[in-house]
Amino acid sequence: MEWIFLGAAAFLAGVVDAVIGGGGMVQIPALFAVLPEALPATLFGTNKVASLAGTLGSGWRYARNLQVPWRIILPSMAAAFVASFIGAAVVSYIPADWLRKALPFILLALLGYTVFNKVGLEHLPRHTAGRATLIATTGSALIGFYDGIFGPGTGAFLKLLFVRGLGFDFLNASAPSKFINVASNLSAIGFFGVGGYVLWGLAAWMAVCNFLGGQVGSIIAIRFGSGFLRVALIVVVSALILKTFYDGYLV
Known part of the structure; x- marks a missing residue:
């Protein structure tokens, strides 16, 4: 029964x-609710591990239906991979409480910007390839570090x-964000896996879901496009x- 509940939670998490x-x-809340002693x-x-499967699978589907800027994505994946591992490695040495308290206000600022500026509805890349790669790589490193911590x-x-x-629209930003997230997840999995911090049987079941x-x-x-994704972002954030x-x- 517990695995059915966690499978349903993993399926919903994959959709979101x-x-x-x-x-x-x-x-994560579903795992904590079912396995409080872990x-x-x-x-x-x-x-x-469970998230990696859904992220990689959805990224693959986006890549089949949209043009993917690999020249920007590949160095960004490398930056996120390294930064995520560093973040996971240092998490026990720095206090994360300040980040936990600041995060809702950072998200609120991002939400306000999205609501009032109508960004993401048109696909209008506005940088040269080199500058776009620099921005994406730097941002991916910072977000990857945050993901590790x-x-x-x-x-x-x-x-x-x-x-x-x-300057991407939400739909065309989907594949890059997925593949970079795959890289940061892989890095964290390496850290947790080496430390023995994965329930592999359960993780495999949740990965399928x-x-x-x-x-x-x-x-x-893909069916409903950037307008739908903008509304979804507002709801999720x-x-x-x-x-x-x-x-x-x-708490």
Whole structure:
């Protein structure tokens, strides 16, 4: 029964993550609710393995239907991979409480910008290839480091990097954000896996469910386009604001 519940949570997380990012806010609470005695690191590691399948699968589907700027994505993936591993390695040495308390206000600022500026509805890349690569790589490194240390909303942050920083619309920002997120997830999985912090059997089951959810979510996103994705981002970021405020100030 517990595996059925976690499978359903992983499927829903895959849908949410494929559409806009933020599937971890569904999957991580479900793991903590079902396995309260497990070490947090074990639950985070298991979540990363499950999320990787859905993120990679939805990225692949986006890549089949949209033009993918690999010249920008590949160096950004490398930057996110290295930065995420560093973030995971140093997380036990620096206090994350300040980040937990600041995060809802950072998300609120991003939400306000998205609501009032109508960004992401038109695909108008505005930089040369070299400058776009520099912006994407730098941003991916910062977000990858954040993913290694903390993580909630990484997919949404990556999508906003391409929308706000490079002038992409939400749909065309989907594939880059997914593949960069794959790189940061792989790095974190390496760290958690070497430390023995993954329940591999459960992770495999949740990965299958997350993958299926990611396929459904990416089909929905491609079908309804950037206008739908903008609304989805507003809904998901609003939920993240409430969740991170609760975690930072009320727990």
